[in-house]
Ligand SMILES: *[C@@H]1O[C@H](CO)[C@@H](O)[C@H](O)[C@H]1NC(C)=O
Ligand SMILES: *[C@@H]1O[C@H](CO)[C@@H](O)[C@H](O)[C@H]1NC(C)=O
Ligand SMILES: *[C@@H]1O[C@H](CO)[C@@H](O)[C@H](O)[C@H]1NC(C)=O
């Protein structure tokens with residue numbers, strides 16, 4: 001019936017429109033009140049088996065808008081309520097609110113909150129928020145325990161318990177430092193969210209300093225627990241424990257089986273936020289969760305292999321990849337750095353893309369390769385590979401590298417992977433700029449890493465740098481950048497036995513197998529999951 005008024009009519013239309021607007025408004029409020037009343041009526045009668053004659057006991061404490069109705073309206077509603085109960089009872093929410101699952105769920109959260117009250121994390125005066133609660137069972141549980149100042153927030157509103165997020169689900173509609181207590185429950189729904197970091201920032205914003213944050217997650221390994229905590233730079237970790245999860249939630253995907261939930265309690269810092277970065281003091285102490293991972297890793301090959309071209313290649317089958325041991329969900333970004341990437345097919349395309357277990361995450365890929373002959377093919381892969389056409393080094397400086405064109409040097413290992421003979425190796429003197437020596441740009445790899453990734457990112461690295469690992473790895477230790485790396489695949493270059501010539505060692509490298517073993521061992525002692533790359 002709506003029609004667009006001509007511009008001249010617009011003013012005139014306003015006056016006669018008013019009474020009908022007021023009437024519409026009153027009717028809307030009436031209907032709303034009827035709904036609330038019926039809902040509460042049905043709820044009390046069905047679940048509690050109580051009658052509803054105690055006046056305002058029957059109503060939730062409603063938001064301010066309820067006052068508009070005025071006393072007469074409420075009186076009118078009361079008499080109309082019983083009559084229209086049936087009409088509204090088909091409403092989806094009504095069915096939900098009175099369902100057995102709904103009630104069970106509220107009871108579950110009620111017991112969770114009672115424990116938190118007993119431990120002093122929550123009190124009746126706590127202004128409380130439940131995040132990502134589509135239906136609001138958590139909120140009702142809080143209210144029933146006497147924590148009246150409680151509200152839920154979710155993508156879409158479920159009035160009166162839950163309000164909607166703003167900015168397409170990104171922003172909580174609350175001021176900074178609003179809540180004393182924030183709860184993230186949902187039977188561990190958190191684990192299925194990809195962009196949890198955003199949610200973590202919002203929680204950190206609306207939680208008051210000294211306020212408590214409680215999270216229910218399905219994380220059950222210490223690595224992912226640590227990643228989860230690290231996402232909240234607002235807060236310090238207080239405690240965590242395992243509890244029985246709630247079964248049979250209407251939006252719980254795997255009902256039926258028993259679920260263990262990890263309950264994590266954190267507290268917001270009074271001043272500012274905690275800054276996580278590599279190179280900090282905590283980096284020198286190897287945390288327990290990293291030691292645990294290293295203990296579970298495949299053993300290092302202790303004795304120098306007589307046929308390294310077979311033994312080391314085969315070893316890749318024993319590798320225990322980090323994502324096959326722990327949950328990597330609670331990371332901010334996922335990054336693969338290939339240092340000495342060579343051709344696209346040599347490791348990024350053939351191994352990382354196809355074989356590395358990624359838990360369905362999208363990785364950013366950095367290929368570091370100074371050899372110009374490989375650069376062209378990365379043009380076509382620009383979309384997912386960032387090429388750094390430089391040499392990873394211990395500082396920013398131009399380097400003179402000897403390009404090794406000698407075809408006699410272990411042809412069988414590298415020959416199949418592109419221009420295999422063109423590996424580069426540093427020479428100390430700058431004098432002999434002749435054929436066979438190229439000038440290339442070296443950059444401070446450790447500094448670059450610290451500027452590019454954070455402790456919250458998942459970083460996996462492959463390093464095959466023709467002996468430069470003996471410079472780069474110590475530099476990573478020295479700068480603390482080593483703590484930013486979750487997993488390393490390292491080819492260590494030593495004077496290995498040659499396939500071509502039995503009884504002869506490669507003259508290309510000076511280091512011995514034992515020195516390599518020391519390098520691997522030192523990495524593992526620092527809690528770095530390093531694997532022997534072939
Ligand atoms: C709220 O906090 C955010 C960061 O958490 C800050 O950027 C913003 O300026 C704050 N807003 C107000 C009004 O203080
Ligand atoms: C974590 O849970 C998964 C599946 O529920 C299970 O396979 C795995 O063994 C658990 N890990 C630990 C460390 O308890
Ligand atoms: C992986 O992600 C895709 C889309 O992002 C999704 O459809 C698929 O179900 C996911 N698989 C697993 C095993 O999580």
Ligand SMILES: *[C@@H]1O[C@H](CO)[C@@H](O)[C@H](O)[C@H]1NC(C)=O
Pocket residue numbers: 396443444447
């Ligand atoms: C090295 O070069 C990078 C990139 O140009 C620059 O950001 C960085 O500050 C330089 N580092 C040093 C120590 O000069």
